Amino acid sequence: MWPNAAKAVLKTGPDREVVSVYPYRSACPSSVWRQLITDAGTELTFAGYTNYFLWLDHANLAAVLRRKARSGASVRFLLGVPDAEVTRPARAWNGPP
Numbered sequence: 001m002w003p004n005a006a007k008a009v010l011k012t013g014p015d016r017e018v019v020s021v022y023p024y025r026s027a028c029p030s031s032v033w034r035q036l037i038t039d040a041g042t043e044l045t046f047a048g049y050t051n052y053f054l055w056l057d058h059a060n061l062a063a064v065l066r067r068k069a070r071s072g073a074s075v076r077f078l079l080g081v082p083d084a085e086v087t088r089p090a091r092a093w094n095g096p097p
Contacts, residue, residue: 025050030057037064044068047078 022028033054037044044065046054055061069075080086 025053034058037061037068040068041073043074043076045074045076045078047080049080049082051077 020028020032037054037058058064065075
């Protein structure tokens with residue numbers, strides 16, 4: 001109804017928050033991961049079960065993370081416990097109990 005009003009509140013252009021979307025992790029090019037790690041200045045947080053791919057794809061990852069940490073960046077790895085309640089696959093939602 002009011003296209004100009006909608007355009008005024010929608011974020012568009014190259015600075016929008018979501019830049020790219022990949023359907024699964026392996027569809028994301030290694031160069032993207034490398035650039036994200038290289039550009040991070042204050043915090044690097046890796047979360048998930050399959051972060052091992054980073055160590056395989058980036059031979060000098062340990063040295064890079066060590067340099068980042070020495071320069072003051074926070075480097076964290078969050079690992080899930082497969083049998084924990086919070087990490088079990090969600091059951092299909094069938095509405096409220």
